[in-house]
Amino acid sequence: MSTTTSLFKRMTRIVMRCLILTTVLTSCTSKNFDSAEELLEYIKQPENGYLYTKSVNGVDFSMLYKPTDLLVDQELTGAYSSSKVDSLRSKYRAYLYFTLSMSKNNQELLSNVAGNKQQFGAMVNELAFGMEQKVHLYTPQKDTIAMADYIYPRMYGMSGATTMLLVYPRDKKVTNEDYFIVTIEDLGFYTGEVKFKIPTEMINNEPRIKFK
Known part of the structure; x- marks a missing residue:
């Protein structure tokens, strides 16, 4: 040759x-978007890989991943600089944020047990203080990632779903895998354990906002 x-x-x-x-x-x-509204509309389309839904025994569940820039946008007010944007991105990038919504009969979960005083009180306490014991995130190797925080705003029947923000550390044990699992234990509606398998590729390459 x-x-x-x-x-x-x-x-x-x-x-x-x-x-x-x-x-x-x-x-x-x-992907880059001109506004938070455009980004939010994009992630709400299931085919784009950020929204996951299931319906079990009449209870509707949805898990929506919130990209870092949505949190950044919420904190920006008035005039801002690129250094401010970078600082906020660094702050929020350390965590994974999910909005978990659950409903039955197009109502909050509490609305479905309002007639049972004991069950209502127990569920209020569980939703407000005990969800870190009910929602779990773990890797394919069964490593459990502890929840960093969650926020449950009481809507007092004014919403069509029980919705809360879940916060987890952006652990390399999660982001270096092909996927991770989020499970929600039965909250008293005979759903059994509800499981979501979430690919990490879309999260590692999450969409951003073109802050100007």
Whole structure:
């Protein structure tokens, strides 16, 4: 084989590898949106990989991943600088945020037990103080990631669902895997354990807002 032929083949392999790498990088590029409203509309479409839903025994569950920039946008007020945006991104990037919504008969869970004083009181206490014992995130290797915080705003029957914000550390045990699992234990509606399998690729390449 001549030197020229050998060199040509080596160059061809290099070009092919570069094309493959370019394709991979392009497919993993984060999407950018002009506003929080556009970003929110995008993640609410299940086909985009940020919203997961299930219905079990008449109870509707949904898990929505909230990208970092939605949290950043909520904190920005008035004029801001790129350094302020970067600082907030660093702050919120340390965590994973999910909105968990649960409803039955298009009502909050509490509305469905309002006639049972004992059950109502127990559920209020559980929703307000005990969800870290009911919702679990773990890796394919069964490593459990402890919940960092959660926020449950009482809506007093004014909403169509029981909704709360779940916060987990952005642990490499999670982000370095292909997926992770979130489970919700039975809250008294005979659903059994509800499980969501969530791919990490979409989270690692989450969409952003073009802050101007």
